[in-house]
Amino acid sequence: MVSVVIAAxxxxxxxxxxxxxxxxxxxxxxxxxxxxxxxxxxGRTLGRxxxxxxxxxxxxxxxxACLVFTTGGTEQSLVDNYIATGKxxxxxxxxxxxxxxxxGNTSRDAANxxxxxxxxxxxxxxxxxLYANSSESSTAFTAARLSDIGKKAGLDMSKYQPCLDxxxxxxxxxxxxxxxxxxxxxxxxxxxxxxxxxxxxRLTSYDQLKAAIDAELAKPSPTVAPSPSPIVAPSPSPTVAPSPSxAASPSxAASPSxAASPSV
Numbered sequence: 001m002v003s004v005v006i007a008a009x010x011x012x013x014x015x016x017x018x019x020x021x022x023x024x025x026x027x028x029x030x031x032x033x034x035x036x037x038x039x040x041x042x043g044r045t046l047g048r049x050x051x052x053x054x055x056x057x058x059x060x061x062x063x064x065a066c067l068v069f070t071t072g073g074t075e076q077s078l079v080d081n082y083i084a085t086g087k088x089x090x091x092x093x094x095x096x097x098x099x100x101x102x103x104g105n106t107s108r109d110a111a112n113x114x115x116x117x118x119x120x121x122x123x124x125x126x127x128x129x130l131y132a133n134s135s136e137s138s139t140a141f142t143a144a145r146l147s148d149i150g151k152k153a154g155l156d157m158s159k160y161q162p163c164l165d166x167x168x169x170x171x172x173x174x175x176x177x178x179x180x181x182x183x184x185x186x187x188x189x190x191x192x193x194x195x196x197x198x199x200x201x202r203l204t205s206y207d208q209l210k211a212a213i214d215a216e217l218a219k220p221s222p223t224v225a226p227s228p229s230p231i232v233a234p235s236p237s238p239t240v241a242p243s244p245s246x247a248a249s250p251s252x253a254a255s256p257s258x259a260a261s262p263s264v
Contacts, residue, residue, distance in 0.1 A: 028145070028152050031132035033071045035124040039084050044114075044123045046079070047089030053216045055088050055209070056191040058095040058180065061110035061130045062140055063187045065203050070131045074206045081210070088213055092127070096177045097187045098136055110141040111173045113150065116163035120156055129153040192216060 040048055055078065059066040069075055082088040094111040110130055117126030129149050134140060141149075143164070150160045163169075190197045190204045192212040198204035 028129075028148050029132045030152070031128035033076055033131075034128050035079065036084060039079070041121065041124055043118050044092040045089055046092075046124055047083040048086045049089070051083075051086055051089040053082070053088035053193055053213050054091060055082075055213070056091045056093060058093045058184045058187055058189040060095055060097045060099075060107050060187045061114065061127075061134055062098040062107045062136050063134075064136055065186075066188045067131055067134045069188050069203060070127075074204070074209070077206045078209055082213055087217060092123070093180065094173050094177060095180055095184050095187050095189070096173070097184075100181070102136065102138070104138050106138050106141050108170060108173055108177075109143070109146060109167070112167055112169045113141070113146045113164055115169035115173065116160050117150070117153065117155055119163060120159060122153065122155060125153050126150070126155070 035046065039046055042049060059069075078088075078090065083090050094107075094114075096107040096111065099105060099107040114123055114126045114130060117123050126149075129152060130141070133145070133149060139145075146164055147157075147161060150164065151157060186200050188204065189200070190209065192209065193216050195212065197212050198208050
């Protein structure tokens with residue numbers, strides 16, 4: 001009985017690892033979970049710019065836990081229920097955790113590929129294709145595979161390939177990652193309106209995200225004090241100086257009384 005239980009646990013663990021390993025070699029696989037194309041995007045932000053709540057995700061395209069978050073239903077539920085409805089927007093940030101743990105630059109190269117796609121307004125399309133072919137293996141995102149993934153994702157290769165080959169965004173990605181490494185110690189790490197959700201090292205659940213977003217949505221909107229109406233000082237009535245009274249016409253000099261005729 002004990003041996004049966006142990007065998008079941010081992011098999012279950014093997015299946016979970018297999019599911020998390022993605023498709024990091026062989027033929028390029030098409031994504032099974034696709035970000036809806038009718039949701040507005042701006043660079044690496046998914047959702048309306050005026051959405052009242054912001055969800056920040058720090059991820060690595062080689063991270064197995066990120067793969068589970070993306071393809072296992074949590075991100076899809078978040079997108080369907082909050083991003084597509086305009087209640088929240090989702091902002092991606094690169095955190096090269098696998099490069100740090102295993103060495104190499106494969107995660108950085110994948111991040112650059114996604115940035116190159118963002119230059120064409122297709123970050124979330126590339127996001128889906130990268131996770132469909134994700135693995136922690138260093139062979140997951142070779143230059144050749146990233147080029148093939150770009151072709152399959154429908155990118156303009158005349159722009160994407162030079163960006164990929166030159167590592168156009170490498171320096172910026174590494175610089176930001178260096179700053180983030182002080183506070184982001186595992187991936188995926190999620191924030192809702194600036195507050196970290198869940199516990200480092202444990203996969204954030206949809207229920208945790210839902211509760212945090214709903215709490216933010218329930219907060220009263222800040223009251224904007226009406227602008228005081230400008231007080232307009234009444235214009236002083238112009239004082240009109242009285243016209244000087246016309247000098248009284250001098251009274252006509254009384255005509256001298258006619259001289260009395262001399263008595264006869």
